[in-house]
Each structure stands twice: as structure tokens, then as C-alpha cells.
Amino acid sequence: MNDHQVHIDEHRDDEGAKTGMWIFIFTELLLFGGLFIAYSVYRYLNPLAFHLAAEELDTTLGTINTVILLVSSMTIAMSISAIQYKNKKLTLILMGVTLLLALAFMVNKYFEWSGKISHGIYPGSMTLQEASRGELLFFGLYYAMTGLHALHIVIGMAFIGYVMHLVVKNEVQHDNFVILENSGLYWHLVDLIWIFLFPLFYLIT
Amino acid sequence: MEKDQHTHIVKYKTYVYVLIALLFMTFVSVAVTEIDLGPYTVTMALLLASIKSVLVLLIFMHLKFDKKFYGIMVASVFLLLACVIVITFMDYLYR
Numbered sequence: 001m002n003d004h005q006v007h008i009d010e011h012r013d014d015e016g017a018k019t020g021m022w023i024f025i026f027t028e029l030l031l032f033g034g035l036f037i038a039y040s041v042y043r044y045l046n047p048l049a050f051h052l053a054a055e056e057l058d059t060t061l062g063t064i065n066t067v068i069l070l071v072s073s074m075t076i077a078m079s080i081s082a083i084q085y086k087n088k089k090l091t092l093i094l095m096g097v098t099l100l101l102a103l104a105f106m107v108n109k110y111f112e113w114s115g116k117i118s119h120g121i122y123p124g125s126m127t128l129q130e131a132s133r134g135e136l137l138f139f140g141l142y143y144a145m146t147g148l149h150a151l152h153i154v155i156g157m158a159f160i161g162y163v164m165h166l167v168v169k170n171e172v173q174h175d176n177f178v179i180l181e182n183s184g185l186y187w188h189l190v191d192l193i194w195i196f197l198f199p200l201f202y203l204i205t
Numbered sequence: 206m207e208k209d210q211h212t213h214i215v216k217y218k219t220y221v222y223v224l225i226a227l228l229f230m231t232f233v234s235v236a237v238t239e240i241d242l243g244p245y246t247v248t249m250a251l252l253l254a255s256i257k258s259v260l261v262l263l264i265f266m267h268l269k270f271d272k273k274f275y276g277i278m279v280a281s282v283f284l285l286l287a288c289v290i291v292i293t294f295m296d297y298l299y300r
Contacts, residue, residue, distance in 0.1 A: 015272075022275060026282045033286045037293050044297060059235065066231050074224040077215070077265045084214045181267075188266045195257050198231075199250035203238040 014178040021182040025189050028152075032193050035145050039200060042137045049134020054205040056121070057142070058112065062202035065108050066194065072101035073191040076160065076184045086174045088167065095164045098187065102157045109150050142201055149197060152190045159183045213270045223264045230257050 043050045079094035116139075120127035123143055128136055163183045166172045172180050234253040238246055263269040268276045 018271075018275075022278060026278070029282055029286065033289070037290055040290070041293065041297055044294075059238075063231065063235055067228060070224060070227045070231065073261065073265055074220045077220050078217055081215050081217060081220075185266055188261055191265075192258050192261055195254050195261065196251075199234060199238075199254050203234060203250050204247050205238070 012176070012178075017178045018181060018185075021185050025185060028189055028193075032145075032148075032196075035141070035148070036196065036200070039141050039145070042134070042141065046132075046134025046137060049132045050138050051205055053135045053138035053142075054201065056116075056119075057202050058115075059202050061108060061112050062198055065105050066198050068101050068105045068108070069191045069194050072098045072105075073188055075101070076187045080177065080181055080184055083167070083172065083177045083180060084174055088170075091167055091180075092164060095160055095167070099157055099160055099164075102153055102160075105153060106150065109146070145197060146201070149190070149193055152193070156183070156187050156190050159186055215264070215267070215270065219264065223260055227257055227260060 075094045076098045079091045079098070082090040082094055116122065117125075121139055122128070123140060128139060160183050163172060163180050166179065230253045234250050237249045237253075242249060262279060268279060
């Protein structure tokens with residue numbers, strides 16, 4: 001069977017698949033958008049407490065994680081070009097690099113969170129119960145928003161890992177790669193959310 | 206043909222340039238918050254974040270190369286989000 005026949009026999013709708021992914025991304029944007037509004041309103045109501053609490057966060061660690069996510073976003077975007085150039089090996093390398101960078105992000109997050117927890121800053125801790133209402137809100141939002149974001153990183157890693165498996169099995173190829181594009185879109189969404197989380201939590205003090 | 210949207214292959218070089226721009230803006234926003242600009246710090250940080258997200262949406266997420274209709278949908282969602290933010294803040298600022 002030559003390539004041409006495969007096209008005719010296949011029942012697939014790339015545009016529909018991609019549109020579906022975008023609509024899912026919109027629901028994610030609105031979910032995080034709601035959290036951003038909650039953060040902004042509470043910051044507006046408790047400016048001093050938020051200022052003091054934000055100084056607790058490590059800007060260097062946040063910057064390193066930003067760089068990691070931006071580079072990983074580039075590598076997954078490049079993997080789509082690589083598959084279009086029919087370069088399977090490079091596609092897999094670029095996806096592998098993305099996964100490794102995602103892992104590095106999570107390791108960083110682990111050290112960041114365990115540092116906070118060892119200082120007694122975690123939801124329901126004695127330190128926070130004695131802290132002001134504003135600080136309580138800041139750290140509550142910090143754990144909820146970066147935690148939800150980290151959950152997205154883990155899901156994104158699983159998604160990209162699954163697509164890598166499909167690339168290995170030649171089920172994703174130069175003329176059939178919409179699932180790779182969709183996993184890329186999801187990964188960029190994770191990057192997009194971090195682009196706003198980073199200044200709001202780590203930079204603006 | 207349905208595969209029309211796939212005919213455009215983005216060059217690796219384009220992605221590298223975008224990454225350099227994104228990293229540059231990240232370091233600028235870190236530097237800007239180190240020096241105290243008062244109320245402009247928040248504006249500056251959010252402005253840079255917005256420019257970064259537009260770059261990610263247009264190039265990394267292919268909105269620039271895909272059919273217009275994806276871009277219109279994304280713009281509408283951001284417009285909706287902006288409306289909700291403005292309405293919420295009008296409530297808090299003027300109640």
C-alpha cells in the first residue's frame with residue numbers, strides 16, 4: 001500500500017482534534033484566570049501582608065524554573081518541525097529533552113516546597129495559624145496555584161511521554177502528527193501560566 | 206485539503222530567536238523589580254509577561270501560521286477574561 005492510499009482510507013479530522021484541544025485549553029485559562037483574580041483582589045485588600053509574605057519566596061529559584069520552562073517550550077515546538085522534516089531521531093531527542101527539563105522543574109519545586117515546609121510554612125501549620133490573615137491568604141494561594149500548575153506539569157509529562165511512545169511505533173509521522181501538536185499546545189499552556197505566576201508570586205514584592 | 210495547515214514548517218532558527226527574546230524579557234523583568242520603580246514595578250512586570258505570552262501564543266503555539274479562526278477564538282477568550290477582571294475590580298474599587 002503506498003502512502004497516497006493511506007490518506008484516502010484514513011478517517012481523521014486534524015482540524016477537529018486541534019480545535020478540541022484549544023477549547024480544552026480555554027477552560028484551563030479560565031480556571032487559572034479565576035485564581036489570578038482571587039490573588040489580585042486579596043493582594044489589593046492586604047497589600048502589606050502580601051508584600052511581606054512574597055519576600056519569603058526565592059526569586060533565584062523562580063527564575064531558574066522560568067528559564068527551564070521556556071527552554072522546554074522551545075524544544076517541544078522544535079520537535080514538531082523535526083517530525084515534519086521526517087527526522088524521527090531528532091523528534092525523539094527534542095521530546096526527551098523536554099521531559100528532562102520538566103523533571104528538573106519538578107526537582108526544583110520539590111526543594112522549594114520542602115524548604116518552605118521545613119520553615120513551618122504549609123497549609124494548616126502552627127506558624128501560619130499565628131500569622132496575619134493576609135499572609136495566610138498569600139501562602140494558601142501560593143500552594144494552590146503553584147501546586148495546580150505542578151500537577152499540570154506532571155500531566156503534560158505523561159502526555160508527552162505517551163506521544164513519544166507513538167513516535168517510536170511510527171504511529172506519529174510527518175503527515176500525521178496532530179497528537180504531537182496537541183501535546184505541544186498543552187505544554188505551551190503550562191508555560192503560559194507560569195509566565196504570569198512567576199512575576200505575581202516571585203517578582204512583585 | 207485538511208492538511209493545508211500542516212504545510213508550513215517553522216524553521217528551528219525562528220524558535221531559537223523567540224527563546225532568546227523570551228529569556229531577555231525574563232531577565233529584564235527580574236532586573237526591573239530589583240530596582241525600585243514604585244507603582245510602576247507591577248505594571249512593568251505584567252506588561253513584559255503579556256508580551257512574552259503573545260510571543261508564545263503566536264510562534265510556539267503556531268497561531269501566526271494556523272487558520273485565522275484559532276486566533277480569533279483565543280483573542281475572544283482573553284477578552285472575556287479581561288472583562289471579568291475589569292468588572293471584578295470595578296466592584297472592589299468603588300464599593
